[in-house]
Amino acid sequence: MELGKLWIRTVTRDDLGFVLGLMGREGWGYTRKDLERLLGFRNAETFVAMLGEERVGVVTTTLYPLLSGGYLGWIGNMVVEPGHRCKGIGSWMVRRVVEMLREKGVVAVKLYAYEHRLGFYGRIGFDVGNSFLRFVGFGGKHFQSNVFPLSHSMVEKVAQLDREYFGADRKALLDFMVKEFPGSSFYGCSCGELCGFVIGRFSTGGCEVGPWICDPSSPDVGRELLRAVLSGFSSMRVEMTLPEGNSLALRIAREHGFVAVQRVFEMRYRFLGRCSNDLSGVFAVGSLEMG
Ligand SMILES: CC(C)(COP(=O)(O)OP(=O)(O)OC[C@H]1O[C@@H](n2cnc3c(N)ncnc32)[C@H](O)[C@@H]1OP(=O)(O)O)[C@@H](O)C(=O)NCCC(=O)NCCS
Structure with a gap:
């Protein structure tokens, strides 16, 4: 195969079937609505990798401003068509999107990798960081107190708290999620002070909790947020x-x-800067694809 025929372009509506097919085969539970929602978020961009005129892969990048200047870039939704794997396409795609992120002012790049993909990303230049566990459970009715519906007007305050733990500014993402999921976004207080928030995302493919952020000195609020x-x-x-x-x-x-x-493991591109986070207040990540 000639890698010289590879190129990448922004996804279009005509690609949705291809992208859903790829993600469906991986069991990632993405619905058309989820994908359309992702495409509607302005800080994220999804790309289709092309081999000549054939679609062969998909990847999403997201930008988060850093207080110190520049952006944190997040890579997610990385998939190559099964029939085209182990030919160098995936490695080419990751290198290409890192290059594109750098052109946009990104000074640190991170992603979440499954354990069996650590070698793949390691060879491209990513170092292994903290580990995370994917949990599955069921919703159910619980009594809760000290938690309140999270509305658009609270997002600025919540984003400030989020920055302390995530390390970059997710305000645009939080604003977007709160608008999309108003009935399952909550914040919590201790002694009248904001100390945590959670967003639950409903989709026909299932429900995902995250981000779930809380000051670790208020564990009861953390518990109440999940219960809500x-x-x-x-x-x-x-x-x-x-x-x-x-x-x-x-x-x-x-x-x-x-x-x-x-x-899963957080990985960081070793040839760029760091973006430190404080996981004591990260109870659940935002999403595997967007950090
Ligand atoms: C992970 C994934 C994107 C890699 O895509 P890919 O196109 O197969 O990637 P590459 O071909 O660049 O590399 C894959 C392997 O093939 C090897 N390879 C690359 N070119 C090769 C060639 N010409 N001949 C033989 N082997 C080759 C690489 O060394 C690499 O080995 P490694 O995984 O042990 O590092 C792909 O396997 C995939 O879509 N998996 C399912 C979704 C997924 O797990 N995504 C990642 C989420 S963390």
Whole structure:
């Protein structure tokens, strides 16, 4: 195969069937609505890799402003057509999107990788960071207190808290998610002060909890936030990805019947800068594809 015939372009509506087909085969539970939602978020861009005139892969990048200047770039939804794997296309795509991110002012690049993909990304230049566990459970009715519906007007405050733990500015993403999921976004207070928030995303493919962020000195609020989301997803399958080092979040998840099913790792591109996060307040990540 001639790698010289590879090129990349922004996804169009005509590609949706191809992208859904690829993701469906990986069991990622993306629906057309999820994909359309992703395409509607201005800070993320999804690309289709082409081999001549044939579509062969898909990848999404997301930009988050950093307080120190420049952006954190996140890579996700990386898939190559099964019939075209192990020919160098995936490695080419990752290198190409890193190059494109750098052109846009990105000074740090991260992604989440399945355990069996660490070698693939490692060879391209990514170092292994913290580990995370993917949990599966079910929604159910719970009593909760000190948590309130999260509206657009609260997003600025919530984004400030989020920055302390995520390390970059996800305000645009949080604003977008709160508008999309107004009934399953909550914030929590301790002594009248904002100390956590959670967003639950409903899709026909299932429900996902995250981001779930909380000051670790207010564990009860962390628990109440999860309960608020689970109450809205009664008897539905719910998934979330928790830092393996956050014992408090793991305990709360297990208390509510969640079971760990898979391990993923945060990876950082070693030839660019760092974007440090504080996982003590990250109870669940935003999403595997967008950080
Ligand atoms: C991960 C994935 C994107 C890689 O795509 P790919 O096109 O197969 O990637 P490459 O061909 O560049 O590399 C794959 C392997 O083939 C090897 N390879 C590359 N060119 C080769 C060639 N010409 N001959 C033989 N082997 C080759 C690479 O060394 C690499 O080995 P490694 O995985 O042990 O590092 C693809 O396997 C995929 O879509 N998987 C399912 C979705 C997924 O898991 N995504 C990642 C989420 S973390």
